[in-house]
Amino acid sequence: MExxxxxxxxxxxxxxxxxxxxxxxxxxxxxxAALDTGYRHIDCAYVxxxxxxxxxxxxxxxxxxxxxREDIWLTSKLWNTAHLPKHVKPALQETLDALQxxxxxxxxxxxxxxxxxxxxxxxxxxxxFLSLNEAPxxxxxxxxxxxxxxGLIKHAGVSNFSEKKLRLLIDKxxxxxxxxxxxxxxxxxxxxxxxxxxxKDIRLTAYSPLGSKDRIPQMKAPDEPSLLxxxxxxxxxxxxxxxxxxxxxxxxxxxxxxxIPKSTNPDRLRQNIASLKVELDETDHQKxxxxxxxxxxxxxxxxxxxxGKYENIFDE
Numbered sequence: 001m002e003x004x005x006x007x008x009x010x011x012x013x014x015x016x017x018x019x020x021x022x023x024x025x026x027x028x029x030x031x032x033a034a035l036d037t038g039y040r041h042i043d044c045a046y047v048x049x050x051x052x053x054x055x056x057x058x059x060x061x062x063x064x065x066x067x068x069r070e071d072i073w074l075t076s077k078l079w080n081t082a083h084l085p086k087h088v089k090p091a092l093q094e095t096l097d098a099l100q101x102x103x104x105x106x107x108x109x110x111x112x113x114x115x116x117x118x119x120x121x122x123x124x125x126x127x128x129f130l131s132l133n134e135a136p137x138x139x140x141x142x143x144x145x146x147x148x149x150x151g152l153i154k155h156a157g158v159s160n161f162s163e164k165k166l167r168l169l170i171d172k173x174x175x176x177x178x179x180x181x182x183x184x185x186x187x188x189x190x191x192x193x194x195x196x197x198x199x200k201d202i203r204l205t206a207y208s209p210l211g212s213k214d215r216i217p218q219m220k221a222p223d224e225p226s227l228l229x230x231x232x233x234x235x236x237x238x239x240x241x242x243x244x245x246x247x248x249x250x251x252x253x254x255x256x257x258x259x260i261p262k263s264t265n266p267d268r269l270r271q272n273i274a275s276l277k278v279e280l281d282e283t284d285h286q287k288x289x290x291x292x293x294x295x296x297x298x299x300x301x302x303x304x305x306x307x308g309k310y311e312n313i314f315d316e
Contacts (some may be wrong), residue, residue, distance in 0.1 A: 002276060004203055004258060006178060010244050012073055012106070014253050015273055016146065018207065018262030024053035030264035031057035035067065037269050043181075043205070043260040044099065045077035045110060046091065051098035059100050074099060075106040077159060077181075078144065083114035083135040085143035092147055107109060107144060107153040108181055111160050112137055113303045113310055126305040137165060138172050155179065157203075160300070162315035163196050170200060181205035184257060185227055185248060186288045187295040194255065205258040210245050212297045224286035225295060233286050242278050249275035249287055 003011040019027055019042065024249045027050045031042070043189050062068060076099070082091035096102060114135035119128050147153045157179030170176045180197060184190055184206035197204050211227035216235070227233060227243045230310045245261065249272055252259035261272050300313035 001040070001273075001288045002253060003195065004256065006203075008268070009036065010105070010154060012203075013039070013041035014256075014258050014260060015039070015099070016043045016075070016205075016258060016260040017269075018043050018260035019050060019054065020045065020048050020207075020262055024050050026264040028053050028057040028060075030289050031114065031268070032061055033061060033266040034269050035061050035065070036073075037266070037271065037273055039269070040071060041073040041075075041258075041260075043075045043207075044095075046079045046095050046098075047077070047110065051076065051095055054172040055098050055100035066301055067166075069101055073105045074101060075108065075148070076104055077110035078140075079081075080111055080113050080115040080286070081117050081119050083109075083130065083140045085139050087117055087138065088143035089147060089150075089152075092152060096152070098198040103151065104153045106155045106157060106179060107147060108157045108159045108179065109140060109144060110160075111188070111303070111313075112158070112162075112165050113313065114140070122302075126307045126309050129303075129309050130304060131304070131309050137168060137289070139160065140170050141173050141177075148175075159205075159207075159312070164192060164315045166196070166200070166202065176200060177202055179203045179205060179258075181207055181260075183208050183298050184252060184255075184259075185209050185211065186230075186251060186291040187211075187225060187227060187293050188297075189289070192290075194257070196294070205260060206252045207260055208297050209248055209259050209261050225293075230291065231292060236280070236284050239284075240278050242275075243271055246271060246275040246278050247280070247284075250280055254280055254285070 002014040028249055036055050044054055076095045083089055107297050114130035123129055144156045148156050155178045157177045159181035162182050180202055208254055233244045233247050237247045249259055249261055263269050304311045304312050
């Protein structure tokens, strides 16, 4: 398995198992199948609602196999209701308890958006949000760094952060984020972010690398383009006797970004990890470069408020 390095020498597998939209029972089976296949990197989040099932599956697997907790890379994410510094550590502890572990390899601030701490579900109006003046990103970030100093997490990062918001943390915080997990695929290539992250020694993780066809209807547009059905991707797949999904995953790997395709199907899990064997050439990459249309499947507009408390989440 190809890996990316952190400054302290830790290494993260470049392919991880995405767990967004995976129900509890199916994710338990998927964890077993993924570990059998060779996955050692699992991407989780509190808001996915399945961390307890993942923790149970891991303990079952550890008790019946030679793998140990230290053989697995676990990432999770701080949800928007826990941005006030006093709530950051309790939120992490809830995730640790669910995953049945005493540390995370990587903890990310899920969104640069804060909700009222007692909010259940998703906001219904602007009053359900805390503004960034009420819950500054810098304060939340410093509280996350304290978790690292306390030994509860090994690495700290963010998710869905723009270059502008990354610069805020780089310029003002005691430590920079080590990872930014963002939507990346041939329709949203974000070359400027790729260059910026490399220059600042921030690693990138690509989510929704296959187009996230199974996300909730409220997040979909009726005429959105399909990555897996794209004729250029399909022709490159035919050329390499591969699947379109394997082309999309290998494209992300070739850019030195971590990629976390989600699947609970054992055959697709094997196909996804076999993407490492695909060898894309420069002609393939040039054809894929021409597909960029800056199209977001996860557009972030669901956080925008009429009073302007949150708008233009990605600063573009």
